[in-house]
Amino acid sequence: MIKTAPSEYRVTAPRNLGAVFGRVRTSGPFLWILPAGLCVLFIFGYSVFDLVQQSFKYQGDWVGFENFSLVLTDPLFRTAIFHNFLLLFTVPILAVMSFTCAVLLFETRKGMKFYRSAVFLPYILPIPVIGVVFGQLLQLNGALNSALRAMGFESLALDWLGDPKQALWTMSGIIIWKEVGFGTILILARLISIPLETMEAARIDGAGFFRLHLQVTLPQLRAVILFYIINESIVMVSWVFNYVYVMTNGQGGPGNATVVSELYIYRSAFQNNAPELAATAALLLLLATLVFIIGFFRIQRNMSKGVFDD
Amino acid sequence: MTKTHTPIERAGITSRQLILILITAMALVPGYLMVTGSLKTQEEFLNSPWSLPMNPNFQGYAAAWNDQFPTWFKNTLFVTLSAVLLTISLAATAAWGFANWKWKGRDTFLGILISLMVVPPVVLLIPLFTLGAKLGWISTFRMLILVYVGLMLPFSIYLLTNFFRAIPVSLIEAAKIDGASDLRTFRSVVLPLSGPPLITLTIVNLLWVWNELLLALVFLQSDEKKSLMVGITGFQSRYSLSIPTIMAGMTIATLPLVIIYIFGQRHFIAGLTAGSTKGE
Numbered sequence: 079m080i081k082t083a084p085s086e087y088r089v090t091a092p093r094n095l096g097a098v099f100g101r102v103r104t105s106g107p108f109l110w111i112l113p114a115g116l117c118v119l120f121i122f123g124y125s126v127f128d129l130v131q132q133s134f135k136y137q138g139d140w141v142g143f144e145n146f147s148l149v150l151t152d153p154l155f156r157t158a159i160f161h162n163f164l165l166l167f168t169v170p171i172l173a174v175m176s177f178t179c180a181v182l183l184f185e186t187r188k189g190m191k192f193y194r195s196a197v198f199l200p201y202i203l204p205i206p207v208i209g210v211v212f213g214q215l216l217q218l219n220g221a222l223n224s225a226l227r228a229m230g231f232e233s234l235a236l237d238w239l240g241d242p243k244q245a246l247w248t249m250s251g252i253i254i255w256k257e258v259g260f261g262t263i264l265i266l267a268r269l270i271s272i273p274l275e276t277m278e279a280a281r282i283d284g285a286g287f288f289r290l291h292l293q294v295t296l297p298q299l300r301a302v303i304l305f306y307i308i309n310e311s312i313v314m315v316s317w318v319f320n321y322v323y324v325m326t327n328g329q330g331g332p333g334n335a336t337v338v339s340e341l342y343i344y345r346s347a348f349q350n351n352a353p354e355l356a357a358t359a360a361l362l363l364l365l366a367t368l369v370f371i372i373g374f375f376r377i378q379r380n381m382s383k384g385v386f387d388d
Numbered sequence: 389m390t391k392t393h394t395p396i397e398r399a400g401i402t403s404r405q406l407i408l409i410l411i412t413a414m415a416l417v418p419g420y421l422m423v424t425g426s427l428k429t430q431e432e433f434l435n436s437p438w439s440l441p442m443n444p445n446f447q448g449y450a451a452a453w454n455d456q457f458p459t460w461f462k463n464t465l466f467v468t469l470s471a472v473l474l475t476i477s478l479a480a481t482a483a484w485g486f487a488n489w490k491w492k493g494r495d496t497f498l499g500i501l502i503s504l505m506v507v508p509p510v511v512l513l514i515p516l517f518t519l520g521a522k523l524g525w526i527s528t529f530r531m532l533i534l535v536y537v538g539l540m541l542p543f544s545i546y547l548l549t550n551f552f553r554a555i556p557v558s559l560i561e562a563a564k565i566d567g568a569s570d571l572r573t574f575r576s577v578v579l580p581l582s583g584p585p586l587i588t589l590t591i592v593n594l595l596w597v598w599n600e601l602l603l604a605l606v607f608l609q610s611d612e613k614k615s616l617m618v619g620i621t622g623f624q625s626r627y628s629l630s631i632p633t634i635m636a637g638m639t640i641a642t643l644p645l646v647i648i649y650i651f652g653q654r655h656f657i658a659g660l661t662a663g664s665t666k667g668e
Contacts, residue, residue: 110485110570114478114541121512121538122504128515182408185401195653196412199419202649202656204599206617207638210624211418214425214631221421221437259415260660267661287400309506316508320601324621340510340602347514348606357514364511371503 126364132357145358155359157334158342161246165314165338168250168257172310173303175254176261181291183262184269194266201259209324212252213239239325242335249321249336257313261306268302269295312370316340316363339363422642425635433631448636451627457640459612460619467529467604467615468597471536475544475593476586478537483548484574488560498549504542509603512539517606527610535603540593547659551585552578584655591652592659595645616641 133145149155183194200208215221216238223235238248272295280294319340322330330337330345339359347356393401425433426448427441486498516535517526525531555578563573604615620641627633649656 107485107489107491110488111482114482114545117478117534117538118501118504118541121516121535122507124519125512125515128518129511132514132518179411182404182411185404186408193408193412196415198653198657199649200415202595202645203419203642204601204617204645206599206601206621207422207642208418210620210634210638211422213624214634215418215421219434224437255414255418263657264661267657312506312508316510319510323601323605327625340508343510343513344602344606347517353514353518360511360514363508367506367508367511371506 129357129361129364132354133361136354145354146362149355149358149362152355154334154337155339155342158330158337158339161336161338162315162318164246165250165253165318166311168254169307169310169314172254172257172261173307175258176265176306177296177299177303179258179262180265180269181295183266185287194263198259198263200256201263203256205256205320206324208252208256209321213325216248240332242332245332245335249318249325252325253314253318253321257310261310264306265299265302268299272298308370308373312367315370316367319344422635422638426632426639428632430630430632433635445632448630448632448634449640451630451633452623452637452640455623455626455637456611456614456619457616457637460614460616461640463529463608463613464598464616467532467536468594470529471533471540471597472590472593474533475537475540476589479541479544479548479589480579480582480586481574482541482545483552484570484578486545486549487552487555488570488574498546501542502546505546509539513602513606520607527608527613529608529613532603532607535607536597536600540596544589544593547589548582548585551582555581584658587652588655588659591648591656594648595656598645 134140134142136145179197183190183197186193217223218235218237218240222238226232226235236244239245276294276298277290280290285294316339318338322336322338322341323344326332326336328341328344328349330341340363343356343359343363346352346359421437424439424441425437427444427446429445429447432439432441432445486494512535516531520526520531523531559577559581560573563577568576599617600615601617601621604618605621608615608618620637623637624634627637
């Protein structure tokens with residue numbers, strides 16, 4: 079009906095309405111967006127709606143906040159959340175390492191492409207493959223320990239994955255190993271786009287390597303590093319399932335040393351047959367990530383301003 | 389840059405080079421152990437895990453391939469290709485809807501879409517599984533493909549919208565003045581210009597679906613429908629007595645990715661950085 083609106087209509091209609099309908103007359107954006115929109119609405123909208131419902135019910139009956147008190151008082155859930163919290167400590171390490179790598183690559187002329195490809199390679203490897211290979215590498219009598227023993231560092235040859243004391247830290251080491259490539263590429267891409275003049279000026283003023291990059295380069299990389307930090311925080315809170323699942327055969331062992339919130343959700347739903355507890359924990363996790371998502375959203379908005387300002 | 393360096397500067401350059409070499413070595417070591425390990429016998433691997441395989445032995449590959457590898461491979465290939473193709477088509481049309489028309493609430497809508505990029509899949513797992521079970525769609529490819537498409541759309545739409553917005557308005561106006569319909573403009577002006585972002589998006593999404601584990605684990609439970617990643621996760625406990633077989637399996641699972649990576653590295657990097665640096 080909008081399509082056939084007579085032209086007089088546009089003249090008499092309020093200005094802003096006219097502008098809207100005038101656009102719609104030419105078939106409009108809505109048909110173009112509809113298929114993708116429906117798919118996204120279904121996957122995200124329906125899921126979140128159903129998640130909220132499930133977390134207030136037990137076998138179809140409304141139980142109020144009972145599931146929440148069950149989950150929140152479950153020692154395993156608290157352990158899992160605490161482990162996610164500990165994993166957050168890898169984020170500053172990642173930021174520093176990525177920045178360092180990016181600067182080193184930036185300063186290298188010879189072989190830069192090769193180094194860059196190598197540093198980035200871990201990021202594209204599938205986590206199941208990484209998990210299995212590191213699992214072999216880090217056995218008590220595995221390749222790493224045999225190398226350490228051969229070099230005389232007997233006391234450093236730990237039971238990396240078998241000892242609950244360091245299993246989670248070993249896991250963080252592997253996560254760092256994989257994720258550092260992403261930060262490096264991200265920061266390097268930004269670094270290359272910085273005008274060379276500022277750096278040259280600082281160099282002429284006698285700034286050495288460290289002063290140059292800490293005082294001139296770093297401030298210009300604030301936005302991209304912040305983006306990376308938020309991105310990685312989200313990873314540590316809610317995207318580490320694969321590592322834990324593969325390296326511990328889905329158990330979060332040894333003991334519960336590497337149980338994280340995602341594994342808690344997975345186990346509640348598919349191993350302990352308690353989907354309502356899983357749904358509740360998932361809702362809590364979503365709320366926790368929301369904080370990061372809002373931060374992410376704001377940065378994205380600031381960054382895409384230039385693109386969407388008409 | 390080519391001016392002469394003082395000894396201190398030269399020491400700095402050398403030490404930086406050394407650090408880089410060390411970092412590179414650390415990045416490559418697991419891959420080295422995987423590939424060399426796959427070519428050794430069990431004894432060789434246990435005795436000297438670091439050495440080069442002097443007499444390459446392909447039994448690991450034969451054993452791995454004779455397992456269910458071909459089935460897993462086929463499943464993953466089918467799911468990956470369909471999901472990525474569907475995502476790209478839906479994302480391209482939607483992005484054109486966002487880029488070509490200015491409508492009220494568009495930026496808010498787009499903002500919400502962008503923030504969906506970071507919603508963890510585990511949050512969607514329980515409701516979608518419940519629904520899939522009701523429909524009898526567990527262990528069907530269509531359910532998993534639908535979920536993947538939904539999860540990939542936000543980023544895909546975002547990336548393409550940004551690109552479409554950068555197409556000179558004059559080109560689009562010219563097509564319109566010539567009387568081209570929106571569909572026609574999209575097909576013969578916009579799409580032909582969009583090769584690079586479409587390749588980027590294909591590669592980024594391809595790698596993501598290929599590597600995805602959690603959803604594949606839950607939605608493809610029957611043995612003959614398993615995906616490659618789910619398969620290799622169980623593979624390690626089955627072959628715990630033959631490390632070369634495990635390593636051969638891992639190498640097979642990684643090979644397609646490495647090939648895509650080598651040929652599409654530029655595009656892949658462009659895709660990753662697009663999320664953070666567009667518009668700066």
